[in-house]
Amino acid sequence: MLARADRGRLAGLLAPAYLWLTAAVFLPLSAMLWFAFLTDVPFGGREASLTLDNFARALTNPTYRILLGKSLELGLIVTALCALIGFPCALVLAKAIRGRAREALFLLVILPFWSNSLVRIFSWAIVLRGNGVLDSAVNWISPWPVDVNLMFSQSAIVIGLVHSYLPYMILTCYLALQGIDDALIEAARSLGAGPLRILWRLLIPLAAPGLIAGAVLIFVPVVGSFMEPRILGGRVGTYFGTVIEDQFIAVFNWPLGAALSFCLLAVVLVILAIAAPVLRRAA
Amino acid sequence: MRLTLTCALALLTAPALADEIRMLNWQGYGTDLPWAVAAFTAATGHTVVHDYFNSEQEMLTKLRTNPGAYDVVLINSAFTAQAQAEGLLAPIDPTLIANFADLDPSLAGNPDLSPGGALYGVPWTWGLTSFAVSTDVFAEPPTSLAVFWDPAYAGRVSIRDDALEAVQFAALATGQNINDITDLDAVRAKLAALMPQISAYWSSENDWNQFMAAGDFAIGTYWSGSAARSAAAGLPVAFVVPDEGAIGWLDGLSIPATSTHQAAAHAFIDWMIDPDFYVRWEPDGAPASANAAAAAALPETSFNRAVLGDPAVVARVQFMQPVSDEDREAYLALWQDLKAQQ
Numbered sequence: 001m002l003a004r005a006d007r008g009r010l011a012g013l014l015a016p017a018y019l020w021l022t023a024a025v026f027l028p029l030s031a032m033l034w035f036a037f038l039t040d041v042p043f044g045g046r047e048a049s050l051t052l053d054n055f056a057r058a059l060t061n062p063t064y065r066i067l068l069g070k071s072l073e074l075g076l077i078v079t080a081l082c083a084l085i086g087f088p089c090a091l092v093l094a095k096a097i098r099g100r101a102r103e104a105l106f107l108l109v110i111l112p113f114w115s116n117s118l119v120r121i122f123s124w125a126i127v128l129r130g131n132g133v134l135d136s137a138v139n140w141i142s143p144w145p146v147d148v149n150l151m152f153s154q155s156a157i158v159i160g161l162v163h164s165y166l167p168y169m170i171l172t173c174y175l176a177l178q179g180i181d182d183a184l185i186e187a188a189r190s191l192g193a194g195p196l197r198i199l200w201r202l203l204i205p206l207a208a209p210g211l212i213a214g215a216v217l218i219f220v221p222v223v224g225s226f227m228e229p230r231i232l233g234g235r236v237g238t239y240f241g242t243v244i245e246d247q248f249i250a251v252f253n254w255p256l257g258a259a260l261s262f263c264l265l266a267v268v269l270v271i272l273a274i275a276a277p278v279l280r281r282a283a
Numbered sequence: 284m285r286l287t288l289t290c291a292l293a294l295l296t297a298p299a300l301a302d303e304i305r306m307l308n309w310q311g312y313g314t315d316l317p318w319a320v321a322a323f324t325a326a327t328g329h330t331v332v333h334d335y336f337n338s339e340q341e342m343l344t345k346l347r348t349n350p351g352a353y354d355v356v357l358i359n360s361a362f363t364a365q366a367q368a369e370g371l372l373a374p375i376d377p378t379l380i381a382n383f384a385d386l387d388p389s390l391a392g393n394p395d396l397s398p399g400g401a402l403y404g405v406p407w408t409w410g411l412t413s414f415a416v417s418t419d420v421f422a423e424p425p426t427s428l429a430v431f432w433d434p435a436y437a438g439r440v441s442i443r444d445d446a447l448e449a450v451q452f453a454a455l456a457t458g459q460n461i462n463d464i465t466d467l468d469a470v471r472a473k474l475a476a477l478m479p480q481i482s483a484y485w486s487s488e489n490d491w492n493q494f495m496a497a498g499d500f501a502i503g504t505y506w507s508g509s510a511a512r513s514a515a516a517g518l519p520v521a522f523v524v525p526d527e528g529a530i531g532w533l534d535g536l537s538i539p540a541t542s543t544h545q546a547a548a549h550a551f552i553d554w555m556i557d558p559d560f561y562v563r564w565e566p567d568g569a570p571a572s573a574n575a576a577a578a579a580a581l582p583e584t585s586f587n588r589a590v591l592g593d594p595a596v597v598a599r600v601q602f603m604q605p606v607s608d609e610d611r612e613a614y615l616a617l618w619q620d621l622k623a624q625q
Contacts, residue, residue: 041347063616063623070623131498151499152482234483238622249337251615252344 036258054259064243064260068267071240074154075223078161079215085162086169086214091203093170094177095185109170117164121231124160125151128232152234160228165221169214176210177203220268224261240264301328302547307345307356310335311488311512313408313564314357314555323554329547337487338445346371350541354548357407360533361603364398373540374401379549382556385576395605396535404535405552406573410507411600412448413529418519420501428456428527430502437480439501441494444484446618447606448530449474452504455527455601462604471617478625492518506532508570511586515567524596531602533573 035041036055042048058064093105112120127133130149138148150156180203188198204211226241233239240260247257308314315333324330334353336342339362346356346366358366366372377383383391386406396404414431416424420439431440442449451461453473464470482499485491488509494500495518505513510522536555538548554560561569561577571587572578581587590596606614 063620066623129497129499235478235481235622236625237483238619238625243619243623246619249344250340252340252347 032258033262035254036262038255041252041254054255055263057256058259058263064240064263067238067240067243068264071223071264072267072271074157074161074225074229074239075219077158078165078222079219081158081162082166082169082218083211083215086166087173087204087207087211089166090170090173090177090207090210094174094180095182109167112163113167118227120164121160121228124156124163125231128156128159151232152236154233154236156232157229157237160232161222161225164228165218168217169211172210172214172217173207174210176207180206216272223268224264301330302544304329304331304354304544304547304551305352306331306333306551307336307342307353308333309337309357309488312357313569314355314551316564316567319554319560319564322560323551326554327547327550329544329550331551343369343371346539350539351543352541353539354542354544355551356537356539358404358535358537359603360393360395360404360406360535361605363396363404363535363537364605366537367398367403371540372403373538373542373545374403375405375538375552376549377402377405379546380405380553380556382553382558382574382576385558385574386556387573387575387578390533390573393533395533404537405556407534407536407552407555408508408570409531409533409573410570411524411529411531412452412504412506413522413524414502415505415510415513415520415522416502417495417498417500418521421521424521424523426523426526428452428525431456431477431480434480436501438482439499440477440480441483441485441491441500441503442477442481443504444486446615447611448504449618450614451530451603453477455530458527461530461601464610467613467617471621474617474621478621488512492516495520506570507586507590511569511590512567514586522590524590524599526599528599528601531600533602534570 037050037052038048039051039053040048089109093102093109097105125132128149129135129151130147132149132151134150135148138146150159184202184206185198188202193201224241224244226239226245229237229239230242230245231237244257244260244264247253247260306314310333313319314331320331334345336345339359342356342358343362343366346353347369358372363372383405390406390409393406396402396406414428416430418424420436430436431442442452450464450467450470453470454461454464457466457469457473459466459470483494485494485500485503488506491500491503491505491509492513495503495513505520505522507522510520513520514522536552538545538552542548556572556574556577558574558577558580561572561574562580565572565581565585565587569587578587
């Protein structure tokens with residue numbers, strides 16, 4: 001039981017955080033939810049009334065269903081690849097490397113975060129296009145001419161997104177792996193467990209919270225991504241996120257764009273809710 | 284007489300001294316040339332600040348959501364009526380624009396710029412949406428739109444990511460009137476057949492130049508003014524007005540209803556249609572001027588005389604008219620559906 005003075009102090013200390021959450025998260029989101037139920041944007045004297053039309057259009061139009069499927073598939077591929085690449089990296093960082101070398105490697109992992117994401121994506125465009133850096137490098141090594149043009153394909157989008165989001169997976173897995181006592185691994189080894197068995201029965205289950213946190217952090221933004229598909233995907237770069245972007249920027253249909261965003265949010269929440277028990281058991 | 288003139292000048296200039304005009308335009312489209320702005324500032328004392336848009340819809344969005352933020356805005360004649368109907372524009376007084384009398388009468392009298400009878404846009408420039416090819420790939424420029432569907436150029440074709448332009452382009456290719464498309468199924472089939480040929484869509488002149496320079500494009504739909512600019516910048520491109528025709532457009536300068544510097548805005552529009560400005564801008568790849576006196580002042584070899592001056596070319600052009608919301612929505616649905624299936 002907190003004393004009255006303590007409770008007062010607690011409220012005072014927590015107030016800035018809650019005020020910030022209200023101003024930065026709750027207010028804009030509820031404004032968008034409000035837009036989703038309007039017939040038109042209430043700016044510049046335009047008439048707007050309440051309607052469910054936007055949600056009806058978002059849910060019934062087959063174009064949006066196709067795109068939603070494409071976006072969810074993209075999210076799964078990118079998340080899986082990030083886990084496959086990120087977990088071993090985190091394992092090496094946490095268990096195999098010590099001292100200055102670890103600091104240097106950490107810096108390299110975080111480095112992409114310090115550059116603008118648009119710059120990163122345009123750099124990938126330079127690397128991946130035909131006659132680009134990758135094409136020239138492969139042809140310089142290879143004895144026969146190889147045509148490496150990954151630009152404007154799903155592969156290009158996946159490469160760009162994995163590069164952008166990999167640090168999340170490495171950092172969350174690193175924290176989880178760091179918390180595993182080395183004595184546990186030594187005990188397992190002394191009881192005759194091989195490296196694969198240690199990985200499968202010990203490290204992955206104990207690091208599961210980190211893997212799951214990383215997966216959620218990556219899956220949610222990737223499903224709604226629009227900039228990477230648009231730049232690296234070319235003709236095949238139309239996804240649910242790019243259609244939402246079009247509604248806001250190109251055709252000025254904010255209500256439909258907001259309705260599409262909340263449909264996406266609902267689908268992602270449902271997926272996370274379904275996956276939650278499975279993931280918790282894994283953890 | 285002299286006194287009246289002095290009074291008129293005093294009235295014109297007195298309240299407008301050292302105003303800051305905010306101009307909304309495509310980036311790199313004439314009004315933001317440093318020498319032009321400097322000359323205007325030197326002559327009138329007004330300074331010019333620019334903001335940019337990447338699509339007509341973004342321009343309308345900015346006008347709607349930022350009342351009072353702009354004093355002059357570039358609006359394509361197909362959108363002037365819509366902007367006026369939404370109450371976004373102020374009527375323009377031609378008597379405040381000395382160069383207005385020299386404008387080509389057919390352009391100055393274009394009904395699309397005078398919705399409801401009053402003038403809401405001063406015709407500034409006009410040109411074509413057609414296509415350009417890389418002269419590295421084509422020794423001889425093609426003469427037909429059919430080249431877009433030629434399997435030899437699969438993966439090196441581009442069109443702009445714009446529903447209206449895509450549909451009108453396919454309407455030309457299927458021999459229809461772009462302002463009265465009767466067979467939308469033929470348009471859809473034609474575009475569906477085009478999709479596998481496309482590498483990426485382009486959305487700005489800068490995009491187009493980069494893709495063309497990198498060799499991603501061999502053929503792309505393009506604007507005549509942009510093609511002249513790209514060629515002047517050294518890109519190996521040739522602009523083509525095919526046998527099927529081309530889409531004509533007319534850009535006007537308008538003043539938002541919420542502008543707080545209307546007199547200075549009129550003065551800037553006057554300078555923008557001035558022959559002195561146009562003759563200096565034209566060698567950099569400007570589109571055709573709406574000012575007949577400015578066009579007459581050009582050397583005979585210029586792009587706007589050589590390519591757009593041919594009466595046979597002009598006869599093939601279909602000028603864009605305003606598009607109804609229903610048609611626009613139908614085109615958008617068609618285009619989004621085609622894109623989603625890729």
